[in-house]
Amino acid sequence: xxxxxxxxxxxxxxxxxxAGVKPLVDALAxxxxxxxxxxxKAKVGRRWAMVVDLKKPxxxxxxxxxxxxxxxxxxxxxxxxxxxxxxxxxxxxxxxxPGQDHxxxxxxxxxxxxxxxxxxxxxPPCVRVCPTKATFKREDGIVMMDYHRCIxxxxxxxxxxxxxRSLNWRDPRPFIKKTNREFPTRTRGVVEKCNFCEExxxxxxxxxxxxxxxxxxxxxxxxxxxxxxxxxxxxxRTAIRRxxxxxxxxxxxxxx
Amino acid sequence: xxxxxxxxxxxxxxxxxxxxxxxxxxxxxxxxxxxxGLGITGMSRDxxxxxxxxxxxxxxxxxxxxxxxxxxxxxxxxxTFGRITILGEFLAVAAVAMCLTFIIVDxxxxxxxxxxxxxxxxxxxxxxxxxxxxxxxxxxxxxxWTVLGAEKKGLAPPSWVKPFIYISIPWAISIHTVTAFIYAxxxxxxxWLTAIMAPRFLSSAxxxxxxxxxxxxxxxxxxxxxxxxxxxxxxxxKIVTYAMIISIFFVLMELFTAFYSQIxxxxxxxxxxxxxxxxxxxxxxWWWAFMIMAVVSIYLLINPKTRNNEVWLAVxxxxxxxxxxxxxxxxxxxxxxxxxxxxxxxxxSPTWPEVFITLGVWAxxxxxxxxxxxxxxSIKEQREG
Numbered sequence: 001x002x003x004x005x006x007x008x009x010x011x012x013x014x015x016x017x018x019a020g021v022k023p024l025v026d027a028l029a030x031x032x033x034x035x036x037x038x039x040x041k042a043k044v045g046r047r048w049a050m051v052v053d054l055k056k057p058x059x060x061x062x063x064x065x066x067x068x069x070x071x072x073x074x075x076x077x078x079x080x081x082x083x084x085x086x087x088x089x090x091x092x093x094x095x096x097x098p099g100q101d102h103x104x105x106x107x108x109x110x111x112x113x114x115x116x117x118x119x120x121x122x123x124p125p126c127v128r129v130c131p132t133k134a135t136f137k138r139e140d141g142i143v144m145m146d147y148h149r150c151i152x153x154x155x156x157x158x159x160x161x162x163x164x165r166s167l168n169w170r171d172p173r174p175f176i177k178k179t180n181r182e183f184p185t186r187t188r189g190v191v192e193k194c195n196f197c198e199e200x201x202x203x204x205x206x207x208x209x210x211x212x213x214x215x216x217x218x219x220x221x222x223x224x225x226x227x228x229x230x231x232x233x234x235x236x237r238t239a240i241r242r243x244x245x246x247x248x249x250x251x252x253x254x255x256x
Numbered sequence: 257x258x259x260x261x262x263x264x265x266x267x268x269x270x271x272x273x274x275x276x277x278x279x280x281x282x283x284x285x286x287x288x289x290x291x292x293g294l295g296i297t298g299m300s301r302d303x304x305x306x307x308x309x310x311x312x313x314x315x316x317x318x319x320x321x322x323x324x325x326x327x328x329x330x331x332x333x334x335x336t337f338g339r340i341t342i343l344g345e346f347l348a349v350a351a352v353a354m355c356l357t358f359i360i361v362d363x364x365x366x367x368x369x370x371x372x373x374x375x376x377x378x379x380x381x382x383x384x385x386x387x388x389x390x391x392x393x394x395x396x397x398x399x400x401w402t403v404l405g406a407e408k409k410g411l412a413p414p415s416w417v418k419p420f421i422y423i424s425i426p427w428a429i430s431i432h433t434v435t436a437f438i439y440a441x442x443x444x445x446x447x448w449l450t451a452i453m454a455p456r457f458l459s460s461a462x463x464x465x466x467x468x469x470x471x472x473x474x475x476x477x478x479x480x481x482x483x484x485x486x487x488x489x490x491x492x493x494k495i496v497t498y499a500m501i502i503s504i505f506f507v508l509m510e511l512f513t514a515f516y517s518q519i520x521x522x523x524x525x526x527x528x529x530x531x532x533x534x535x536x537x538x539x540x541x542w543w544w545a546f547m548i549m550a551v552v553s554i555y556l557l558i559n560p561k562t563r564n565n566e567v568w569l570a571v572x573x574x575x576x577x578x579x580x581x582x583x584x585x586x587x588x589x590x591x592x593x594x595x596x597x598x599x600x601x602x603x604x605s606p607t608w609p610e611v612f613i614t615l616g617v618w619a620x621x622x623x624x625x626x627x628x629x630x631x632x633x634s635i636k637e638q639r640e641g
Contacts, residue, residue: 082300091598098599099520125443131382132371151371152294152364155382157304161444163597167304167364169295188293189364246443 041204045222047141048196049251050207051230051239052115056217057108058090065115066090068212069194074185076168076175085166087194088117088209097242114254115217117209118143118164118194119242122249126156126165135191140222141251142196152189161246165193196220223251257405260634261627267479268630275623282616285609286361294364296609303593303604305362307614312358314464314585315351315621316389316435317457321465322348322396323428324495330421336491339636340484342407343469343476345400346628348428351465352393354621361613381437388431395424400628408635432457439592446521447592450513456506457584462499464580466492467573474570476629482636493569497557500576504550507583524599525591533601539591542582549579 038044069075069088078084090113094101101110120143126135127143134149135156157165171188179185183199186192197207205211210218221228230253233239239253264272289296299306325344328334360366377383399420406413433454439445440453450456470492473484514522527533529543553575555562562568595601606614 080295082298083295084301086301095598095600098597128379129381129442131377131380131386132368132375133377134371149368149371149375150365151368153359153362153382154304154364155380155438157301158439158445158592159442161442161597163302166301167294169297169299170293187365188295191364243444248443 039203043201043204043206045140045201046224047222047251048120048201049141049221049223049230049253050117050120050196050210051219051221051233051253051255053217053219053233053237053255054093054109054112054114055255056215058113058115058215058217062215064212064214065209065218068208069197071178072180072197072200072208073183073195074172074176074180075192076172077177078170078172078175083169085168085172085192087166087192088115090114091116097240100240109256115209116162116164116242117252118196119162119248119250119252120194120196122251123247125159125161125248129155129159131155138198142198143193144195144198145190145192147184147186147190147192150190152191154191156191161243161248162250165191167191257401257408257631257635260631264630268626272623272626275619275626278619279616279623282613282619285612286616288609289361289613290366294362296607298604298606298610300602300604302596302600302602303590305589305593306604307606307610308358308362310585310589311614311617312355312362313435313457313589314581315355315358316431317461317580317584318465318468319348319351319355319392319431320428320458320461321351321469323425324462324466324492325469326421326428327425328491331425334491336485336488340469340473340488342400342404342632343472343484343629344465345396345403346632347465347469347472347625348396349393349400349628350621350625352389352396352431353624354617355389356393357617357620358614361617381434381441385431385434385438388427388434392424392427392431395420395427399424400632404632404635407639410639429458432461439588444597445592446519447525448588450510452506452509456503456510459499459503459506460580460584463496463503464577464584466499467496467576467580470496470573471570471577472629474566476633480633480637482633482640489566489569490564493557493563493573496573496576497554497563500550500554500557500580503580504554524595528594528601529587529591533595536594536601536603538603538605539586539594542586546579546582546587549575550583553579 066088070077070086073087075085075087093105093109093112093114096114096116120141122141124135124137124143127137130136131153132149132151134146134151135143136146137143152167154167157167168186168188168190173179173185176185197205200207207220210220219229219233221230223230225231233255234253237255239255241250241253244250297306322341322344325337325341329337329341360369363369372383372386399417402417403413436454436457439448440450442448470489473489473492477483511526514526524533528536529539531537532540553572556568556572556575557563562572590604594603
């Protein structure tokens with residue numbers, strides 16, 4: 001159909017009217033869409049990753065990284081192990097890497113505690129199964145939780161092949177040793193896990209576990225940045241990941 | 257028609273009162289769970305789904321019974337089932353109502369359940385399960401109520417209900433398939449990662465649901481003037497026989513794949529069921545009970561002498577129902593978490609409040625079933641008497 005003069009004028013008229021009405025609508029319908037400006041110091045990455053050095057032995061009984069993470073993030077110490085909540089913890093090699101240990105595995109590796117946490121998978125099954133998008137993946141690769149949207153169905157806990165997720169089986173607040181007012185506490189009935197310290201990255205700080213580790217077992221950085229610590233380590237050393245055959249693409253690398 | 261549920265014998269009132277009491281106890285325990293959180297259950301970080309989700313999974317199967325009556329009656333004009341299709345449809349209504357309630361009581365934040373609708377997420381199987389279960393519930397209420405209403409007036413069912421009846425047939429298949437997909441698509445759970453999960457669900461559903469219906473037919477015949485008919489019961493018995501054999505055959509297929517390949521992620525779970533792992537043996541007696549009951553029930557069902565004898569048939573149906581409750585309910589869901597993804601064994605057993613909440617939901621289902629069956633049978637008695 002050929003555009004008629006009449007049709008053109010109609011569309012033009014409506015457009016002008018629309019353009020004129022917009023500021024009015026904005027004013028009435030609360031255009032208070034505050035611009036959230038980023039902290040100039042914020043660490044910005046395109047693909048955050050953690051590198052754990054299995055050759056650097058953690059000193060006997062050291063829990064610095066765990067304590068730092070759990071106190072900053074208000075992770076409760078539940079009295080009943082059944083109700084346990086944890087973001088970062090240690091496993092022995094055979095449990096962190098089931099099926100990868102063998103009789104003649106290096107003794108130090110065998111006994112060595114392996115630090116484990118959420119793998120912030122490239123292709124996270126927890127995000128795929130969540131029925132409310134309460135867990136989601138950000139553009140920089142961090143897999144996050146919206147504690148206010150989570151319905152506590154625990155499909156993500158069944159979906160995670162690394163056991164990285166915990167439900168708040170009870171109200172966690174009475175079991176937080178010292179509440180950090182800078183970070184939200186959670187309510188009962190929602191799932192939580194490691195968030196790669198996104199709240200610290202936003203303020204230009206490194207993840208708490210990385211900062212707390214005096215032995216420098218942990219390194220953190222942007223894999224898209226060829227000059228980053230993590231890329232340098234992955235260039236120099238051989239790294240393995242937990243259950244790579246499942247195709248989830250874990251972003252926590254273990255140097256052997 | 258609802259008024260028919262309000263008048264009945266003393267025995268009827270007594271039964272309803274009993275169910276209300278069990279529901280009341282369950283409800284009180286649920287209030288406790290609402291206040292304290294799911295911590296009052298036996299579930300843990302490692303076994304994060306327990307009795308509730310197990311009941312849900314099993315009852316999705318029971319809801320199938322309707323299609324095993326509807327399909328022969330409406331698609332093959334098998335008239336014998338005409339008298340009892342309503343029993344299947346109403347059983348489906350009660351079973352799906354229980355399923356949905358079990359999901360709600362399992363939620364950590366039940367008040368936020370509507371987030372599933374507010375933020376529809378098609379990549380989540382739970383989203384689809386919500387759609388198919390609610391759809392199936394609605395279909396069976398509409399179909400059952402309309403057909404029964406027509407029967408009461410001595411009329412043929414209105415023609416507008418026919419398309420819904422035809423839709424309900426594939427829809428019944430969909431509820432089991434989608435429920436199986438909840439489990440069968442998770443990368444880290446070797447026990448559930450099997451392509452025959454949906455066929456397994458369907459076959460066990462077509463055994464447990466009709467087995468329960470046969471038992472209900474016996475009870476109805478004894479307590480009321482309505483007789484479902486010997487032929488209908490015998491045809492159902494044949495359906496149960498085939499479905500039970502296929503169901504057990506599928507379990508054997510799983511065992512072959514696991515134990516011949518000897519891949520640890522697959523064998524460990526079955527070893528936990530058969531002999532226990534690292535000294536943990538909670539489910540072992542249950543699993544052996546399932547196998548023994550399954551074998552005995554198949555023997556009783558195959559043998560025409562015992563199948564045609566109604567006492568033996570009732571025994572066989574009870575065995576089918578209980579054994580599949582163990583297999584689908586306890587075995588399938590809980591064992592998927594044992595050992596956990598870190599290859600560690602943490603066991604699960606339900607707590608008393610959890611058991612009472614579960615019984616309360618069952619009582620609610622039986623109450624719905626009792627009321628619906630009371631209405632249906634009163635109308636049938638009236639028509640025939």
